[in-house]
Amino acid sequence: MESVVSLHAVERVGLLLLLMVAGFAVMAHRLKVPYPIVLVLAGLVLSFVPHMPKIPLDPNLVFVIFLPPLLYSAAWTVSWRDFRKNLLIISFLAIGLVGFTVWGVAEFSDHFITALDWKAGFLLGAVLSTTDAIAATSVAKTLGLPRRIVDILEGESLLNDATGLLALEVGLRLLEQGNLPSVEEGIFRLIYLILGGLGIGLLIGFIVSKFERFIDNGPIELVLSLIIPYTAYLAGEEAKASGVLAVVAAGLYLSRQSARLFSPAVRIQVMGAWQAMTFVLNGIVFLLIGLQIPYVLAGIQGGFTRLTLVEYGAIFSGMLIVLRLVWVTPAIRFSNAMRKWRYPQEEDITQRESFVIGWTGMRGVIALAAGLSIPEFINGVEFRQRNLIVFLTYSVILVTLVLQGLTLPSVIRALGLAGEHGIEPEERYAREQAIRNAIAYLEDGKRQAADGLEHAYEDLIDRYEHRLAEVSDEEDREASKAEVYHALSRAAQAAVQVERTTIIGLRDEGRISDDVLRRLERELDLEETRFELKK
Template sequence: MPSGAGLHALETVILLLLIMVAVFAVIAHRLKVPYPIVLVLAGLAISFVPHMPRIPLDPSLVFLIFLPPLLYSAAWTTSWREFRHNLVLISLLAVGLVGFTVWGVAVVSEHFITALDWKAGFLLGAVVATTDAIAATSIARSVGLPRRIVDILEGESLLNDATGLLALELGLSIIMRGQTPTIGSGILRLLYLIVGGVGIGLLIGVVVGWLENFIDDGPVEIVVSLVVPYAAYLAGEHVHASGVLAVVACGLYLSRKSATFFSPGVRLQVVGVWDALTFILNGLVFVLIGLQLPYVLAGIRGAYGLTTLLEYGAVFSVILIALRMIWVFPAVKMAFLLRRWTGHAEKKPGARNVFVIGWTGMRGVIALAAAISVPETLANGTQFGPRNLIVFLAFCVILVTLVLQGLTLPSLIRALGLAGATGMSTEEREARKVALEEAIAHLEEGRKNCGSAYFHAFDDLLDRYQHRLAEVESGHQDNADEHGAHTYRQVVEAAEGAVQAERRAIIRLRDEGRISDDVLRTMERELDLEESRYQVAKL
């Protein structure tokens, strides 16, 4: 049981971290810079402040506390259709690129980094081979990358943890126990990780999906949604399969099923809680990365000169980026040819798109946690000398790929003419059009079946729907009802003003003591939901 002083210190540290996340996220928003980059740099700067509490990064904290919910959230927001469409390329990146990176780093380390032999290089390659799902999702979405590229990056980062952890497992076997696994055993192990992890995740998803049919309570649903990723991860790890893939498979499955088992009110509550949770966990992860600098330098100080360390870090980062670029171009071409061979006609990705995919191989907390998890001593009790250098190089790669590449992404995609389109997509417009047409048909049928006393109510609803339909059609049809679209926009502005008038009225009544805070909150929720719809309609 922790002492009172220990609990007080822990509370202080958590409070400090949360304040940092909130403050620097606001600064990032003002600077229009992805908040993960600002938080990492803030952590770096604060790590130099004297008398600051030292917060070491425990690998078990990352793998057991942070990773399951963040992977689950990323999988939940991933489109299964796009994931399946890009599966060939995602597999080439998540499996092939990881193997190519491990091999390339092992070869380069043996020839260019004198402190590392090929075995230590293999382990270093396994540590830094996987892109980070947290970094990829947070930065790629915020800089306006085209949707197709974001889908590929998210899919790659969700799957390559399994192959990366297998490579780490093999690297540790080679270093710690002097064992060199065969290619056959490695393939069998990878297949078990994939099949076992996906199977466990789908099984848990099916069970939870069935249970959800009997639950319709917001707080209970939130608790269930928080338990599921940890249950999937621990179950996968318990059978020595991939806990990462178990979480991903479970998240993808339940995300598709949630459209039918979540009621509207529950969905709003669950999404709100998860938005806040993922922001907090993401923020803490990136701040913790920056705060690790003193520990990284303490481990490496004295063994190498500063110039040598900077050279190693810069050269290794460039080599890692180059390895990704070398693999990505033929991988994209191969995926395109395979899809065309199987009868899927699609446009060949341009070189600019491929270059951006290669440039966005960001590493994050997973790489650093994997590096820190490397033992300091071998199985025979001797010190593993290269361990601190491996941690240092992993830290350098994270800074270069996360900060340097992340900061250059907005300028790069603008220079290449790849900025994502704003406004309503063609698919969204079509979906809204079909949904509104069917709603109008339903209302017209209802008006026919009701008495004349209700005609006015149906006419009012039909008028609103027809104006909304005109607004949707005005974006892509020459003969669209522009007058109806303009009328709808005027109606939306008027309705929003009316809601704001209602809000001012109930606040005034509360301040005068004529209604209680409970009544205010009940009406406030209704007005919030209504006004949020009008704000979306204006986008």
Template sequence: MESGSSLHAVETVILLLLVMVAAFAAMARRLKVPYPIVLVLAGLLISFLPHIPRVPLDPNVVFVVFLPPLLYASAWTMSWREFRRNAVVIGLLAVGLVGFTVWGVAFFSDHFITALDWKAGFLLGAVVATTDAIAATSIAKTLGLPRRIVDILEGESLFNDATGLLALEIGVGIILGGQTPTLGGGLVRLGYLVVGGILIGLLIGFIVSWLEKFIDDGPVELVVSLVVPYAAYLAGERAHASGVLAVVACGVFMSRKSTQFFSPAVRLQVQGAWDALTFMLNGLVFVLIGLQLPYVLTGIHGRYTTGTLILYGVVFSIVLITLRLVWVFPAIKTASFVERRLMKHAEDPLQPREVFVVGWTGMRGVLALAAAISVPEVLGDGRSFEARNLIVFLAFCVILVTLVLQGLTLPALIRVLGLAGVSGMDPEEKEARRIVLKAAVRHLEEGRKRDGHDTEHVYDDILHRYRHKLAAIGVGKEGELHEVDTEAISRMQAILEEALQAERRTLIGLRDKGKIGDDVLRTIERELDLAETRYQGTPIA
């Protein structure tokens, strides 16, 4: 009976959390506020209500259950071309900024927080140094930020976890055993984390992409896609490399290969299922952050006055934001010099207002809180680690300030700075559509000449439709659509599918040549998938 009651309690909590996610996400949409912010605040407020079930945040659940699929989904949507273009600045943020933050926090803690020495400060810096991929992706894309800024933030948050993991390992080692690592040893360990994680992720991606040649069933593909991120993460961790980078590398590789092994119908099924899954997991993560307040306050209760805690939380958050802004400006200036002078990139450097937005958008999320909770409670000599509860509290404060305060101020900030996204079709997407449609028109014109007069009226009708699409994006002349003779329906379907395949080949070619990003490819590819699915086995109206 006890196990049954425990199971019912777990079911009740999960149901309550899912209802909260759905209700408050709908409210966020009505308020036009990014839903992660609303969910964190909702969890925070609900945690004060009596008789609300307490849901402790287990770091193992975060790292093993939530993290792999969410990282995989973020990596899947990341543009490889944009990452290569911004690789220098992403590297300076993902590696340099993490180290700068750790040492800055250690110095500040040693001199200004009486309860922390430099060792505890180093550990605190490692806990909060990395930005959160989940928060960055969920918030930045909904605020109309310029695409390049989003690409930099997303790339940084996906790749800085290896550096943060190394810093956390070093910090725990210093606290538990007084170990002071050498610079050479740290660089070797970082290299193994990065290279090992990436190679493991690529290996798993290669194996799965080969197996995908023998699968073309929606439910089976969905199960495989769910297994892959967990397999990559666990393999990376088992090899003592970066499980995070293994998932990211595997996700980027599989995303690019998916254009070849997913059929249109399967791709739509898998994408729809993953959209729902990532929304649900994201929602649960942000609600759980808010619900942790009672545990954070319980750990710190009685040790410090309320005024002292508020002062520590506010000042520490300001210091962390300042450290990021101090690093970002010279780092992006350096990256721009390297890209333009040494790598011969023709892109204009980021303007100071854009650099400021990059510096201001340093959200922390559930990973920082999970890392803080994972800090050991007992030192190597058996004594309790008195500073642990304060580290957890300060990490919680930073999450609230960076996620809620900075997230809520971003829309006004980008409007004031004139960085709000422009309405209408992106120029790159428009050009890609023009090239793809023209390729289909050429294919149809060649087919009309090849097949002769018997199907000429069918080709004319389809060509008219394509020219109508070209006119819609400013190319060609608009005209009325002709009706198709019912006797030519089957032939028209075959011709349309051939034309769609010509579009698809051209689109993938543009991506592979680096002329368009993966985001543009996915936008147009989804439309082609929908069109091809509609034509296959369905009469054309």
């Protein structure tokens, strides 16, 4: 009976979290503020409401349950070409900046915070070294920030989780054994961590791709896509390599292969389900961050006043922002010089773009989970600085996420980097080439068509020519055909609405079943999406 009551309590908490995620996400959409910021602030406020359920954040829950699918989803949307092109600057941020942050925080703690020595500061730096680019990239995409900045931020967030967790491993060893690993040992461990994780992830991706060729079922594909990130992560961790990089490698590989492995119907099902699941997981994670303040404050020891704690939190947050800005500028200048050798046609990353990259060093749930994973006892002795480290981590998350997240739109606009929405040059080129080849195919089919089918081919060719005029960037494009295409799209949408009204009426009259309605409705949804006008 007790287990039933416990299960009901878990259900109530889960339902409450989902309701809050949905409600505050709607608020964020109306306020035009990134939803992670609103959810964190909402959780923070709700944590002080009387009788509000206290929901602790278990670091194992983050690393084992939340992290693998979120990493896999993020890796799935990354462009491999752009990731490879920006790999040098991403490495400077994901590896070099992590080391620089750890060293900077350790030195600062040792000299300015009496409650923390160099070893505890090193551990704090390791905890704070990982960034969370979810809020930053959501703002960046909304404002039309140059795509390569978004690619760099996404690439950094995928890789620095692995190096940050390695730094955490080194920091814990420093406290337990009293010494840092040798340079050779550290380099070997980093190489094994990276190559082992990438190798395991690529192997899993390769094996899955071979089985995918025999599957063409949406629900089965969805279940398989859920198994992959957890399998890659656990395999990487079991091999003492990077489970994070294993998930990233599997996601990148299968994303590249998915265009040939998935049928259109399966791709629509799987991508839609993953989009919803990623939103829910991200929402719960950011809400839980806000709800942790009672636990963070309750654990503080050492007689610190609230004012002292606030000062520490503000100072550390400002220091981390400065450390990132100091590192990013020379790192980008050096990467610009190196990129010229391989990509001479590529434009340099400007100083304005460098500042935006430096301003997006937001911390998130990985940092908090890393802080919470620090043991309370080390070598049988209570680690009294643990709770202060957790508090400072929480403070940095709040300050960087809220301050930088809310000011990022203004920074982007002030620097003149907010672009206009529309068809990007690469997208325009791809659309144009695809349509031209389709027209050539239809022209050839028309010449070989049997009598009576010429008009059908001419109708299809005419539609494609209107679409070509709409996407063409040539100065002599036929404006009249583009206008005709827009009119055709509007008419097609109106016709679909007539069809939709008709089948709903037939269902309401009992002349067709709901099952028939849903099958026809899906076809109409796809058709309406195809003809949807660009806003």
